[in-house]
Amino acid sequence: MITVAQVIVDVAAYPVDRPFDYSVPAEMTQIIEIGSRVKVPFGPRNVLGFVVAIKNETDVPLEKIKPVSQLLDFEPVLTAEMLELAKWLKNETICYEIDALQVMLPSALRAKYEKIVNLQTDIEVLPRALQEVFRTAPHVNLNVFEKNNLLTELKQALNNKQVSIENIVKQKGKVKEVRKVQITQDVQKLMEIHQQISNRAKKQKQLVEWMQNHAGEVITPEVIYKEAGTSSQVLKSVVELGAAAFVQEEVFRDPFAKEVQKTKFLSLTDEQSSALNQIMAAIDDKQPETFLLHGVTGSGKTEVYLQTIAKVLSKGKEAIVLVPEISLTPQMTERFRSRFGEMVAVMHSGLSVGEKYDEWRKIHQGKVKVVVGARSAVFAPFENVGIIILDEEHESTYKQEDSPRYHARDVALWRAGYHQCPVILGSATPSLESFARAKKNVYKLLTLKDRALKQSLPKVEIVDMRDELKKGNRSMFSQSLVESIHTRLEKNEQIVLFLNRRGYSSFVMCRDCGTVLQCENCDISLTYHRKNEKCKCHYCGYEIHVPKTCPQCQSDHIRFFGTGTQKVEEELAKLFPGARVLRMDVDTTRTKGSHEQLLQAFGDGEADILLGTQMIAKGLDYPNITLVGVLSADTSLHLPDFRAAEKTFQLLTQVSGRAGRHEKPGEVVVQTYTPEHYAIELSQAQDYEPFYEREMHMRHHAGYPPYYYLALIQVSHEDVLMAADYAGKAVEWLRSQLSFKVSIIGPTASGISRLQNRYRYQCLLKYKVEPDLIPTLLQLIKIYRSNWIKKGINLTIDLDPNMI
Numbered sequence: 161m162i163t164v165a166q167v168i169v170d171v172a173a174y175p176v177d178r179p180f181d182y183s184v185p186a187e188m189t190q191i192i193e194i195g196s197r198v199k200v201p202f203g204p205r206n207v208l209g210f211v212v213a214i215k216n217e218t219d220v221p222l223e224k225i226k227p228v229s230q231l232l233d234f235e236p237v238l239t240a241e242m243l244e245l246a247k248w249l250k251n252e253t254i255c256y257e258i259d260a261l262q263v264m265l266p267s268a269l270r271a272k273y274e275k276i277v278n279l280q281t282d283i284e285v286l287p288r289a290l291q292e293v294f295r296t297a298p299h300v301n302l303n304v305f306e307k308n309n310l311l312t313e314l315k316q317a318l319n320n321k322q323v324s325i326e327n328i329v330k331q332k333g334k335v336k337e338v339r340k341v342q343i344t345q346d347v348q349k350l351m352e353i354h355q356q357i358s359n360r361a362k363k364q365k366q367l368v369e370w371m372q373n374h375a376g377e378v379i380t381p382e383v384i385y386k387e388a389g390t391s392s393q394v395l396k397s398v399v400e401l402g403a404a405a406f407v408q409e410e411v412f413r414d415p416f417a418k419e420v421q422k423t424k425f426l427s428l429t430d431e432q433s434s435a436l437n438q439i440m441a442a443i444d445d446k447q448p449e450t451f452l453l454h455g456v457t458g459s460g461k462t463e464v465y466l467q468t469i470a471k472v473l474s475k476g477k478e479a480i481v482l483v484p485e486i487s488l489t490p491q492m493t494e495r496f497r498s499r500f501g502e503m504v505a506v507m508h509s510g511l512s513v514g515e516k517y518d519e520w521r522k523i524h525q526g527k528v529k530v531v532v533g534a535r536s537a538v539f540a541p542f543e544n545v546g547i548i549i550l551d552e553e554h555e556s557t558y559k560q561e562d563s564p565r566y567h568a569r570d571v572a573l574w575r576a577g578y579h580q581c582p583v584i585l586g587s588a589t590p591s592l593e594s595f596a597r598a599k600k601n602v603y604k605l606l607t608l609k610d611r612a613l614k615q616s617l618p619k620v621e622i623v624d625m626r627d628e629l630k631k632g633n634r635s636m637f638s639q640s641l642v643e644s645i646h647t648r649l650e651k652n653e654q655i656v657l658f659l660n661r662r663g664y665s666s667f668v669m670c671r672d673c674g675t676v677l678q679c680e681n682c683d684i685s686l687t688y689h690r691k692n693e694k695c696k697c698h699y700c701g702y703e704i705h706v707p708k709t710c711p712q713c714q715s716d717h718i719r720f721f722g723t724g725t726q727k728v729e730e731e732l733a734k735l736f737p738g739a740r741v742l743r744m745d746v747d748t749t750r751t752k753g754s755h756e757q758l759l760q761a762f763g764d765g766e767a768d769i770l771l772g773t774q775m776i777a778k779g780l781d782y783p784n785i786t787l788v789g790v791l792s793a794d795t796s797l798h799l800p801d802f803r804a805a806e807k808t809f810q811l812l813t814q815v816s817g818r819a820g821r822h823e824k825p826g827e828v829v830v831q832t833y834t835p836e837h838y839a840i841e842l843s844q845a846q847d848y849e850p851f852y853e854r855e856m857h858m859r860h861h862a863g864y865p866p867y868y869y870l871a872l873i874q875v876s877h878e879d880v881l882m883a884a885d886y887a888g889k890a891v892e893w894l895r896s897q898l899s900f901k902v903s904i905i906g907p908t909a910s911g912i913s914r915l916q917n918r919y920r921y922q923c924l925l926k927y928k929v930e931p932d933l934i935p936t937l938l939q940l941i942k943i944y945r946s947n948w949i950k951k952g953i954n955l956t957i958d959l960d961p962n963m964i
């Protein structure tokens with residue numbers, strides 16, 4: 161009897177997305193499992209694939225069927241649930257099934273290929289240059305030949321069948337080991353060794369003295385060098401004397417740098433209890449109900465999550481907690497870790513490939529029960545999920561922008577259905593989509609109106625910057641904000657200053673003609689970097705020196721304009737010479753751990769003012785912050801995005817929420833050039849519902865979600881005419897297929913009309929109900945994959961796009 165594996169292969173750009181049949185060689189039949197990765201021949205190559213089914217028959221003629229060439233996992237990496245979820249994702253987001261499968265795995269398991277050249281003959285037969293290369297080993301990486309300019313010779317040898325080339329799947333993220341120092345437990349012995357050391361070897365004596373206070377500890381050499389002020393030489397000689405030993409320790413890389421204190425459960429407020437009880441009931445009844453936990457900033461949503469998780473754990477189940485990447489601060493993760501200790505895994509982009517792989521393995525092996533992570537943690541391979549929580553559910557980062565273009569909320573709801581467990585969507589400013597669903601009772605609304613300790617929400621003052629200008633104040637700080645900062649500094653209270661977007665408006669402009677320096681590839685403004693007097697494109701990395709004269713009018717009045725965090729920092733230094741300022745933006749948080757260090761320092765009171773971008777808008781919870789200043793509320797308001805008002809309202813509410821969370825009352829100053837805009841006006845009261853009503857009205861009027869669905873089709877090509885032409889073809893084809901109920905907008909050049917040297921055109925579909933839409937789009941994809949792709953066209957479809 162034949163054993164056949166159905167395999168989804170890692171081959172993009174194949175017109176039909178379906179599994180292929182492979183025969184399973186006899187030696188593999190006992191060990192191959194559904195969900196394992198394999199290597200299979202596909203055309204002339206060997207490619208990675210996932211086994212999605214095993215069966216005993218096939219429609220492929222027996223003489224044509226090819227065997228699986230290699231089994232990569234002895235234990236499957238994907239569960240049956242994941243395979244099912246991938247099929248759903250493929251239809252839901254219109255992606256290749258392989259993309260859906262790959263996104264569920266840590267990148268360490270998303271294998272990379274290496275090309276290996278195998279010697280197939282006696283080495284002497286080869287040309288001299290190739291002999292050199294094969295002298296050390298019969299298998300050599302192709303890049304060695306590339307480096308040594310031997311590709312022509314290699315090709316010749318390949319034609320002569322003297323060598324063969326093979327794709328090897330490269331395994332990354334191996335188990336990590338560290339070398340540590342085990343200090344002798346026996347203090348007596350350490351004292352004896354100390355005596356033996358001659359007085360001239362002062363350094364050795366000092367080290368052994370230090371070790372007496374650390375007897376029995378296992379410490380990394382680096383820490384010893386630092387704390388004992390010694391060198392590797394000295395350590396080595398002391399180890400030889402028997403004061404300590406080197407040990408090799410296999411470690412799970414621990415992304416939590418330091419120990420955390422255990423915290424106890426707080427006794428809940430009435431509002432919190434009521435919310436918790438309703439969620440508990442759904443857990444007990446195994447109801448896959450979705451709760452929208454709408455609580456003002458500081459209302460104690462996190463405490464509700466924590467107690468829900470405790471309940472889930474007591475039932476022997478697991479919990480998935482998603483938080484937006486930027487609020488995955490140490491403060492946030494520590495709150496979970498301090499409750500549940502070693503049972504928590506953390507996943508975020510700051511971890512190395514190996515660290516992510518370790519965290520994933522802890523989940524896969526059942527070593528942890530809770531995962532706190534960014535978007536992709538929604539795929540955590542737990543098999544008995546009891547709750548899925550999305551904190552700050554309105555955040556746009558829950559949507560993935562590349563294939564598969566999924567929204568973590570949708571995946572969470574799907575998994576909850578599979579596991580028969582509830583989902584909690586939490587936010588102080590829910591997305592309009594979710595709040596609308598709650599109003600229709602699709603989700604169950606849970607409300608926390610008050611802050612946990614009944615602190616009042618901070619008072620928000622809106623300052624019209626146009627008036628400041630009229631009064632002759634040309635600085636970026638209004639008089640009111642300056643006064644408020646002074647008051648806090650006098651009282652030794654802390655201040656958070658928020659600058660919308662990184663390097664906002666920090667562009668180079670000619671004051672004579674208004675020319676702004678733009679990226680040659682991307683058609684967006686370049687950002688000025690003071691440090692090296694350069695201008696840089698944040699999409700593609702292109703950079704130039706700031707020119708001495710304007711490229712348009714040759715005026716020398718060309719210089720940077722507007723406000724970046726560095727500029728604000730300088731002005732702060734002028735206005736408040738004594739104040740200690742911490743700047744937190746992409747530039748100061750590039751190195752690993754710097755984010756944590758800065759926040760820790762601020763929390764410890766080492767600075768008076770924390771100045772930062774989006775990154776500080778969320779999650780900060782320090783008792784001494786009593787003033788929040790927003791330097792310019794307008795930037796996000798003028799983005800070319802139908803959600804601009806919603807985003808601005810959310811941002812202002814979130815930052816305001818950082819002030820006065822504990823005993824001391826808070827105050828907020830918002831500076832703007834458009835104080836009459838409803839998003840700004842209504843954020844003053846921090847009252848969500850009036851904003852919701854107003855914004856829903858606007859969306860209805862303009863025909864946007866949640867009243868309509870959107871689909872975005874983007875076509876790109878290096879040649880602008882090709883891009884435009886094929887975008888036109890796509891639109892024409894859609895018009896011929898879809899009913900008049902779908903409005904088809906475009907094609908037009910995309911907001912960013914050129915990115916990484918490709919011109920981009922797009923078309924937007926707006927629709928309410930259109931049963932034919934998905935099948936039609938799938939048809940379009942098929943046309944694209946079988947024909948257009950060969951012409952260098954790239955076509956993507958995003959159902960539910962973020963427009964910016």
Ligand SMILES: Nc1ncnc2c1ncn2[C@@H]1O[C@H](COP(=O)(O)OP(=O)(O)OP(=O)(O)O)[C@@H](O)[C@H]1O
Binds near residue numbers: 428429459
């Ligand atoms: N029941 C309670 N009793 C006492 N303190 C509480 C209680 N619940 C929460 N707190 C405290 O109130 C503060 C705010 O709570 P938390 O951070 O959970 O609110 P949140 O709604 O998640 O806030 P945000 O959305 O603004 O981040 C925290 O310092 C928390 O420890």
Ligand SMILES: [Zn+2]
Binds near residue numbers: 710713
């Ligand atoms: Zn000019």
Ligand SMILES: [Zn+2]
Binds near residue numbers: 679682697698
């Ligand atoms: Zn660019």
